[in-house]
Amino acid sequence: MLSSHTLIFGFLCATLATAAQLVSPTWRKPNITTSLADRVNIAGAALDKAISMLGKDDQFDGLAWGVASYFYSQIADFDIATNQTKYQDNLKGYFLQASQLRSNFSDELSYGHAAARAYAAYKDPVFLDYAVQSWWYGWTYTLSSADVASGSSGAKDFPIEKECQGITTAGGTFGNTVSTDPFLTGLGTGVSALLAEATSDQMYLQAATDAANFIHTHLYNVFNQVQDSISGRANDSCALTSLIEPYNAGLMMEGLSILYSITGNASIQNLLNDILVATIPNTAWQGSDGVIANGGQKTGDLNLVQGLTVVYTRNATTPELHSNLGQYIAIQFNAVIDLATENNSNVYGNSWLGPPSSVFSGTNQTNALSALIGAISLRNDSSNVISGPQSSSASAPSQTPAPHKSSRNASVIGGVIGGVALVAVVAAIWAFRRRFSPSRHTESQPMTTVYSDSISASEINPFREHETSPTSYGLPSQRTHRAKSYNDLKRRHAAESADAIPDSSGPSLMSNPHPASVDVLPQNVVQPVPAALPTEELVRLLNERLQGHEWDEGEAPPDYLM
Template sequence: MLPLSLLLTPLVAKAAAQLPGPSWRKPSITTSLEDRISVAQGAISRAISQLDSTNFMFPDPTHSYPRSGTLYSQLAEFDQLTNQSRYAADLGGYYGSAKTVLDNMGAKNFSGFNVLNDGLTFGHGAAIAYKTYNVPIFLQYAKQSWWAAVPYTLTQTALDAGKIASKSFNLSSSCQGISMAGGVFWNKDVNNSDIVMIATGAFFILSAMLAEATADAMYLAAAVQSMSFIRSHLYNDQGLVRDGISARATDNCALDKVGLFAYDSGPMIEGLAVLYSVSQNTTYRDMLDELISAALKTNSWQNETGIIQNGVGHTGDMMIPRALVAAYSRNATSPSLRPSIRAYLAVQYNAVADLATQNNSNIYGAYWSGPAGTKFDTGYQTNAIQALISAFALDDPASPSSSGFSSQAPPRATNSISPGPTPPPKAKASVGAIVGAIVGGIIALCLLGLLLLRWRRKRRDMRQLTMPFPNSALDIKDASAGDGHSPSRPAAPNPKRRILPVRRAPSQSPSSESWAAPPPTPASGEARADLQELSPWPLSVKQRSVSVVAVGRGQPELTTEELLRMLYNRMNGANTSMRVVDEEALPEYRTA
């Protein structure tokens, strides 16, 4: 781990405000948020339509499974950025099915077949899903993914011993006099010595996100250690992140010489953004400012248009947009840098929407600067989806934290209420109108109570339907709005909408051996309860059968009082003071 004295060594002076390049293509958003959501929904629906209906992963999971994890992550981020729960129930089934498939193929706990970062993609999505929906099963999946990578992560103990159980060679304990602790091997092959940024960065991000979600010092320490490794060993003289380094003692700290890529600097940006939001340590904010400034100015993966053209193929890449929206939404940078981030994200959105697709096909190609894609490809599509959903954060140019995204955990009950603005002196409420509103509200609640009683009877009847989980329980045509060709236009996001778990099982702290144990599946009692919490309410007749099957038999009936409470909460912006008393409270942890 980087010594504290080196970590706090003065860095390059904080970057001044970076104005958009004079030739950046379309550095502002003119499309309404509603239209942006509709465009992204079309791309997502097209991707969902390509999932195998038997396991809800892209075909040929041996090679395509990391793209499935990427899509899951994007579904959760879509809901997070729009304050919706559109994909909540879907993701519960997708993760349960994917875990079963991967376990049966030998990739336990989303660990990946050969490459570590592929498995960590599922952990990233699970962490976002937990943050978005506040359902413990997703936190368990994220923890299991994290623990699966631990045996391939360099610790100081392993370095002092010169050996790690997962590798067959002797380790370099340090390079240039600085510890190698925190680096993560890219490949599970016992002879592969590469510590690669995409694996180390994925572990860094997931560690920081778990620290954000749990306030557990173990995850925070792991995040800081990996961040220190990257800063010490993988930065180049331009302040950007290189691809990797060998940990084999006989290789003498040899660096990869494959060039600079967006997917290497992107994870460091995202990890620093989360780490700063957790710790509020200004050192991390300064590092973030410098790296973002360098990333926006480099010509290593973009030309004068500002459009990402990564690698020798000049293809689009999702990692910088995903990282920038994490930093922007968490307010993790200096205010002077925010206009440049907005402009850069706008450039990517406009390029993808204008140049990477055609004829409302909802198929996106590899090249964000054109030509448009004509054939569906999982990698190209998920890259484009990230650029599209990242633009959701740019809704209100006037606000310093303009986004429907909240980096905070779902709100907790408080004993104080902030006073509203003082009304104008001449503004007087009509007493008659107030009384009428109260009476009308009481009558409306009575009518709703009667409707709820009828709904309960029908729901009980529907429990007689039994189908295997998850194949029948999660009908993609029912779960997603529209098909891949003509998605329905979503309603404008409701910033008050939340998913309020009615009952939550306490999450368990991982032990030193828990990375080897499979996490609970959505077929368990806890998962069924979690999926029940996710089900949108009230449901259509067809959706009710799906919800009942996902919940399973033997679950306790909700009382009329509980149902009314759920309805009241959702109609009134999920007022946390109405939560049931036995709900497990999230730890108090500052995240913004």
């Protein structure tokens, strides 16, 4: 058996190797050289191509009803990024058609997010009404404190698990409308936060906060990764899915970024930093070139890029990570325009690594549009830093000179020095504190807040511990279903060729049961370590782990970096 000293030494060596920088020298084209005007034209042409392929019902022929909602959201995002109202009338017609197809946009609740983005773009109250309709529909599938207390939910035909690891399940949203599907997620922060921003209604802000609470206490693991879901059915032992997918991180980051814009809460920014550091270098869904290539078909990920874009445009992270984030988005944009299309066709393929496609697919096109629209806000240099926060209606950025080569060298040198300093920090903490926590789940506390009509946005804190909220608000399942929808699109990709249009005979996105591979995640499960962590993040993480638990002489050091 390895001694504790050997394990500590190994941890410190790994720290020195990974603390230098988040940006990899092997990344493919992390700089933006395409002019802003050209980026706008490229994204606009891709949008117009997709619009021309909509059917008479303003849906993509042969695709599930939910796919178009992603596209509608992107149309609004394009007008926001370019500070115009070019597509306002188009979207009014599209939403009218969609509302007639399904009352309250039921089942495919990503329409609520799209409507909220359209309201942010145009301030037209009809879009706000659509978003609120969707939100209230999602309320039905969210566990309130009353549901938890009674042990039942009107949306499901099984008894409800009241607590997991001693923490309430209130705030979780069922990821499927099927009455027997037990899986809860918390990815409802997006539309709730957008509505809170649009209306200043504390109910929506509390709902978004409750969703963040649920994620952090039940789905957020020791490596700052967002797990897919947890069973809300009694006697399931709070079974967790083992799935770690990029879209979950993207959805959470989008919601948290909006919350940070509203509240300015430093704890939210710290959580965003943690997720970014765990997500950007994650080799589970990309190669050494940094191009997102997830799953067997090596596809890009709409939700991840969209979430990262929201973090970037809202300036919701630290300046250093903001620069890294801009470079990462630039990689995706450059890959899409270089490798996923050809001959000015404005048609994009399934994989951002290529080959290009000559056959239009609404799924592929919306996937690529996330990178094309996301790049509009980037500067034409490698720093990609903007001077201050941007609102959802911010105008396009201007260009700045490229940075000098010396800044990168200084970053590397500073990282190495920081890694050396970390040795002393870890040694001191280990020698004098001699405490650790083996699992984030065992130390997590509910991050609930007390709601009142008089509370201000800045007082809503989703990261207070040791508090109990007497009031719980229903949370829309829109973001949850949005995550499942994109996962379902990925599964469809696996069943078709890269250029083929999916079969219209397949089941609707929301009628599919949750993936069957479910297991109970052990308390001390060791998951893959992110490829690179900045020094300050490692110090903070280690100090956090050493809090609150006595250490026994016979125990080994923490196992989070093995």
